[in-house]
Amino acid sequence: MLHELFSPSVQHALDLAGIFVFAISGALLAVRKNFDVFGIAVLAEVTALGGGLFRDLIIGAVPPAAFTDLGYFVMPLVATALVFFLHPEVERIQLGVNVFDAAGLGLFCVTGTIKAYEYGLSLTSSAVLGLATAVGGGVLRDVLANEIPSLVRWDRDLYAVPAMVGATMVALCIQWDVLNTATGALAVVTAFSLRLLALRFHWRAPRAWNRRSSTAEEA
Template sequence: MPAIIPDVSPLLLAMDLTGIFIFGLTGGTLAVRHRLDIFGVMVLALVTALAGGVLRDLLIGAIPPATMQDERYLITALASGLFAFFFHPFINRLVKPVMVLDAAGLGIFAVAGCGKALAYGLGPLPAVLLGVLTACGGGLVRDVLVAEVPRVLREEIYAVAALLGAAIVIAGAMLDLPKAPVAIAGAAAAFLLRVVSVLRGWSAPRAPGS
């Protein structure tokens, strides 16, 4: 696999910020649905948008985390919370808005998390695991805070979709393919698998007899 210097490329930064805004919308929208006040909406948006990335950065040694180094991360997360607070009626007109937004954020964060792990010199398997952690971490905290069973633990395919997106990034790096098309393909594949699995009722395998 080609060596990559530990630097955040413009592509990774753009994907991080896009994922933060989308995941922040899911947290804020869910908070509004649970009738939380503006403080609750902002808290849920922030933890949903930032928790996975912060944990990823701590594990790869990117300290302090990007969220604490670059104000754009916090500004983007706060903006997503405010957008959800004031424009939730518009967001709710979408079909299954939280699920669709969550699927989009899942794909973007899986790709960005895996890409950043590779940039910091991790091997393929740890990079995939960190991509999944980045994608699922914020959503897990969000669901716990509103007393819902986290989506990553439900029957619907969730972590598997993130795993697919991260695996495509690994394959692209091994084949030395252009990063931007690979990132788009990985995010799109994770998004499509997540959405199709919900619409068709697909689920991950369960233990025999369970």
């Protein structure tokens, strides 16, 4: 099904681009946490490949693509080198990094959902794994950096919701037998656009209704 949306070469190039941008975000957090070069590389690799590894292990696609394609492993190391030597310059183009990160989010939630379905999962389970593919690496990144994952923090702009929307769109397209290049691209663009709008207007998920808490809120 994936090969019907993108040619193998295009799919591979898109995967590498998404991996690279996710790795940049992991490496930048490692620098902010004052990690050494090994720590930067680990966080870059985990952020870039964690979601895909989790998906592949769940669906039984072993060995995972991250271990069979050298480019998947090397691309985070390239991001590590870039951030290690040029992190002040990379920080200054954070807006651009966010845009590409949003694009990677949109791409991976779609391809993750399709791949899970191809391995026999139900539509609901496939959409869940599509979401996990897109956000799983970021969760592992934050855990390793000893931070509350951005995925569950109320003071972070919507991240999981755009991926959830994109994955759900793919599942519905499969259900209605209308999944093709156009509808797949629409799902990618929708998730991408929702993430950019959330960044622009600081959209956040609501907290509990009429909540009462004595816990100090974090900035």
